[in-house]
Amino acid sequence: MDNWVIIMMLGVSIFLGAIALFAFLWAIKNGQFDDEEKFLNAAKYDGEEDLNDAVAQEQKKKDLKKNYKPE
Amino acid sequence: MPNKVLCSHCHLEFDSSAMIKDGNLNFCCNGCQGVYHLLKDQGLESFYEKSKNTALAPPPQSYLDSASFDTESFRDTFVKVNSDGFNEVSLIIKGIHCSACVWLNEKALSKMDGVVEANINFTNNKATIVWADDVVKLSKIIDMIRAIGYDAFAYDAMTQEQYVNKERKEYYLKMAVAIFASMNIMWIAVAQYAGYFSGIAQDVKTILNIAEWILSTPVLFYSGWVFFRGAYYGLKANTVNMDLLVATGALLTYFYSIYITIMQRGEAYFDSVSMIITFVLIGKFLEVLSKKSASDTLDMITKNIPSEVKIVKDGVISLCKLDDVQVGDTVLISSGERVLLDGKVIKGQGSFDESSLTGESNPVYKSVGMSVVSGTTSIDADIHFMATKDFKHSTLSNIVTLLESAINKKPKIQQMANRLSEHFSSVILLLALITFLGWWFWPNSFETSFMVGISVIIIACPCALALATPVATLVGLSISASRGILFKEAAGLETMAGIDTLVLDKTGTITIGKPEVIRESIRKEFDRKLLYSLVESSKHPISNGVSKYIKAQLEDKEEIVFDEYTQVPAKGIEAKYKGMKLLGGNLKLLKKNGIDVDYSAEETAFYFVIDNELVAIYELKDKIKDGIEELMANMQKNKIEVILLSGDHKNITRSIANEVGIKSFLYEQTPQDKAEYINKLHSDGKKVVMVGDGVNDILALASADIAIAMGGGSDIAVEVGDVVLLDDSLKSLNEAFKISQTTFTLIKQNLLISLVYNAVTIPLAMAGYIIPLFAAISMSLSSLLVVGNSMRIRYKWSSR
Numbered sequence: 001m002d003n004w005v006i007i008m009m010l011g012v013s014i015f016l017g018a019i020a021l022f023a024f025l026w027a028i029k030n031g032q033f034d035d036e037e038k039f040l041n042a043a044k045y046d047g048e049e050d051l052n053d054a055v056a057q058e059q060k061k062k063d064l065k066k067n068y069k070p071e
Numbered sequence: 072m073p074n075k076v077l078c079s080h081c082h083l084e085f086d087s088s089a090m091i092k093d094g095n096l097n098f099c100c101n102g103c104q105g106v107y108h109l110l111k112d113q114g115l116e117s118f119y120e121k122s123k124n125t126a127l128a129p130p131p132q133s134y135l136d137s138a139s140f141d142t143e144s145f146r147d148t149f150v151k152v153n154s155d156g157f158n159e160v161s162l163i164i165k166g167i168h169c170s171a172c173v174w175l176n177e178k179a180l181s182k183m184d185g186v187v188e189a190n191i192n193f194t195n196n197k198a199t200i201v202w203a204d205d206v207v208k209l210s211k212i213i214d215m216i217r218a219i220g221y222d223a224f225a226y227d228a229m230t231q232e233q234y235v236n237k238e239r240k241e242y243y244l245k246m247a248v249a250i251f252a253s254m255n256i257m258w259i260a261v262a263q264y265a266g267y268f269s270g271i272a273q274d275v276k277t278i279l280n281i282a283e284w285i286l287s288t289p290v291l292f293y294s295g296w297v298f299f300r301g302a303y304y305g306l307k308a309n310t311v312n313m314d315l316l317v318a319t320g321a322l323l324t325y326f327y328s329i330y331i332t333i334m335q336r337g338e339a340y341f342d343s344v345s346m347i348i349t350f351v352l353i354g355k356f357l358e359v360l361s362k363k364s365a366s367d368t369l370d371m372i373t374k375n376i377p378s379e380v381k382i383v384k385d386g387v388i389s390l391c392k393l394d395d396v397q398v399g400d401t402v403l404i405s406s407g408e409r410v411l412l413d414g415k416v417i418k419g420q421g422s423f424d425e426s427s428l429t430g431e432s433n434p435v436y437k438s439v440g441m442s443v444v445s446g447t448t449s450i451d452a453d454i455h456f457m458a459t460k461d462f463k464h465s466t467l468s469n470i471v472t473l474l475e476s477a478i479n480k481k482p483k484i485q486q487m488a489n490r491l492s493e494h495f496s497s498v499i500l501l502l503a504l505i506t507f508l509g510w511w512f513w514p515n516s517f518e519t520s521f522m523v524g525i526s527v528i529i530i531a532c533p534c535a536l537a538l539a540t541p542v543a544t545l546v547g548l549s550i551s552a553s554r555g556i557l558f559k560e561a562a563g564l565e566t567m568a569g570i571d572t573l574v575l576d577k578t579g580t581i582t583i584g585k586p587e588v589i590r591e592s593i594r595k596e597f598d599r600k601l602l603y604s605l606v607e608s609s610k611h612p613i614s615n616g617v618s619k620y621i622k623a624q625l626e627d628k629e630e631i632v633f634d635e636y637t638q639v640p641a642k643g644i645e646a647k648y649k650g651m652k653l654l655g656g657n658l659k660l661l662k663k664n665g666i667d668v669d670y671s672a673e674e675t676a677f678y679f680v681i682d683n684e685l686v687a688i689y690e691l692k693d694k695i696k697d698g699i700e701e702l703m704a705n706m707q708k709n710k711i712e713v714i715l716l717s718g719d720h721k722n723i724t725r726s727i728a729n730e731v732g733i734k735s736f737l738y739e740q741t742p743q744d745k746a747e748y749i750n751k752l753h754s755d756g757k758k759v760v761m762v763g764d765g766v767n768d769i770l771a772l773a774s775a776d777i778a779i780a781m782g783g784g785s786d787i788a789v790e791v792g793d794v795v796l797l798d799d800s801l802k803s804l805n806e807a808f809k810i811s812q813t814t815f816t817l818i819k820q821n822l823l824i825s826l827v828y829n830a831v832t833i834p835l836a837m838a839g840y841i842i843p844l845f846a847a848i849s850m851s852l853s854s855l856l857v858v859g860n861s862m863r864i865r866y867k868w869s870s871r
Binding site for chain 1: 121155157170173174178181185187188191192193203206236240243244247248251255259274275278279282285286
């Protein structure tokens with residue numbers, strides 16, 4: 001067996017694992033696990049409408065930020 | 072049969088005739104109807120689908136004006152400006168029952184113009200709201216929360232709480248990286264160990280080494296950063312701590328392994344690097360998890376003090392910041408409110424609860440000209456009083472200052488593992504150096520000597536030592552939690568095992584706190600209903616005791632309405648019914664009415680008089696809780712001195728102390744007296760556990776090494792306590808002692824295991840007998856021994 005096979009397999013598997021790790025780190029930083037109850041309940045209230053609301057909220061935040069001049 | 076229906080909003084059940092009909096909907100009140108239609112208009116009616124049939128509290132009908140949320144003083148205290156320039160406030164939302172409530176609040180608020188973010192934590196009902204102040208005012212946001220049937224209070228999101236949360240999050244991130252990398256390294260290590268026995272080509276080995284190198288780098292420098300930091304601060308303070316040992320060990324091993332990898336010979340130890348960091352990091356995290364910070368308690372106490380009071384100026388009532396009230400201002404207190412300033416009553420009258428200052432549960436009657444003290448609570452008094460001191464010099468402020476200093480000065484007994492690790496770390500580092508020099512001067516190559524020196528550090532695996540205490544305390548915490556004993560801080564378990572004095576409060580701690588009738592003496596037959604109705608309306612504990620006793624004898628429990636009814640403070644009750652004059656109370660009441668008594672009561676007595684003739688005497692006594700004998704026996708066995716501190720009179724205190732078998736007792740103690748007594752015990756070199764339940768105990772609780780609060784006691788006492796007994800029983804108190812002793816033994820065992828282990832392996836390592844396989848196995852083995860030993864104790868207790 002050539003050495004590059006080992007290198008490739010190690011590299012690919014660690015890379016894939018790292019993607020999952022970074023997704024997990026991002027989720028922790030983002031506060032998604034801060035409230036365990038809510039985190040579990042979120043699955044129950046998931047739907048198209050809620051997704052739209054979330055996008056609208058993001059947009060609203062952006063708009064407000066643009067126009068907002070704190071005194 | 073009345074027809075019961077559910078309210079369409081709150082899902083509480085009422086008689087259908089009492090409901091407000093609205094189409095085919097039924098509402099129990101206008102509030103519920105209003106909320107229902109509001110949700111419908113807002114397009115949020117799916118709330119009812121989400122909440123299923125969870126019963127909600129009907130919305131209150133009236134609120135205080137929300138304008139106070141826009142005042143300057145409110146802004147100063149609670150509102151922050153975040154990095155985007157938006158305003159941010161932390162609120163506690165009242166009335167959250169289910170996850171649908173969280174959903175509803177978040178949705179309703181997000182829909183408002185100008186609200187940037189609304190985030191509610193379901194577990195603790197705390198909300199963070201971010202809004203643009205030029206678009207919407209906070210008072211409008213609060214109005215919305217109230218309109219949908221909830222209420223909100225501002226609270227100071229203390230920097231401390233945020234700091235703790237941030238620290239915890241940091242550990243999660245670091246552990247995630249460390250565990251991920253270590254798990255991958257383990258797989259690679261399997262290949263390496265297989266190769267060690269069956270032969271492996273050097274170039275394959277190098278590839279594996281490089282992969283491990285890449286994986287262990289973030290573990291050492293990202294996850295392991297806490298150890299470098301800890302070692303640095305330790306060195307700055309001139310101490311050698313465990314962090315230094317971990318940091319040097321891991322760092323040296325890391326560089327040595329890089330050297331091996333590049334030179335392409337020998338064995339690399341990247342797996343050891345990441346394993347040490349991961350294990351010790353987990354141990355450290357367990358400690359962080361179970362830490363309670365003193366400032367949290369302080370926040371809880373100051374949070375209980377409102378920041379504004381109502382004052383009357385030129386006939387107008389207005390809110391005034393507590394600090395701005397000046398001597399001579401007229402302050403308004405309504406029933407149920409807390410007095411925040413010292414002063415003199417100038418209008419009105421009523422009774423006050425002074426238990427937080429005196430420990431006496433009897434209400435104290437105040438009228439014009441008498442002084443009111445801050446920290447007390449008005450029971451039924453609506454009064455105006457003139458402030459005689461500003462807030463900074465008030466009694467309440469004094470107590471808070473005393474409490475703050477007591478909490479900050481709370482003695483911290485250094486944990487055994489920390490003390491031990493100081494010596495351990497220095498010894499190991501020294502041994503490693505000696506080994507290295509010894510091998511080098513005993514003509515050996517630098518490389519060999521260096522490797523042997525490092526193997527001493529690796530083999531003296533600090534994992535077991537670092538895990539010894541956290542794992543043991545975790546076992547102790549879980550055992551006690553399952554028995555209704557909450558240790559707020561893991562270190563408390565260890566501290567409590569070294570205690571030599573137990574100080575007990577009387578009322579509510581060793582006695583139940585509710586006097587019961589133990590003797591009845593009837594002089595002349597009378598209608599029991601008269602007495603029952605007389606005592607039932609009073610809130611005094613003695614009346615409650617009599618009322619409970621009479622109630623058991625009565626079949627018809629309807630109360631008589633008296634023609635006249637007056638409570639005479641500190642004496643009893645007077646009433647008139649159909650021309651009869653009824654008196655119920657203590658000896659003083661009888662003397663006042665010129666009635667002679669030829670009865671000598673041993674305990675607290677309640678006399679009942681009809682038309683100046685004594686008809687019945689009841690003797691009441693506060694009962695002692697079960698389990699006191701076992702507690703006393705256990706204390707005696709462990710040579711712990713027991714002391715009784717009571718705010719009560721000499722006779723009552725002595726009688727309880729004698730009955731229980733406590734030799735030393737102090738009576739008529741004020742909260743300050745109690746705290747001073749604890750401090751005196753400290754200066755005599757005693758280590759003190761204080762057990763109490765009331766507000767009058769908090770100063771003493773804060774001063775003690777370990778404060779144990781009864782779960783049924785006052786909120787502040789529970790907050791100040793290091794240990795909370797959920798079932799208020801003495802049996803739990805006794806168990807808490809036993810568990811702490813078991814835990815302490817367990818810590819000692821664990822430390823012994825890791826030390827003995829090191830005593831065996833370190834000489835081997837110094838002699839150069841350590842092969843890589845042995846090093847790796849021993850790494851986990853010592854940790855496993857410690858964890859296994861702890862599990863053994865856990866199993867033993869849970870099967871009891």
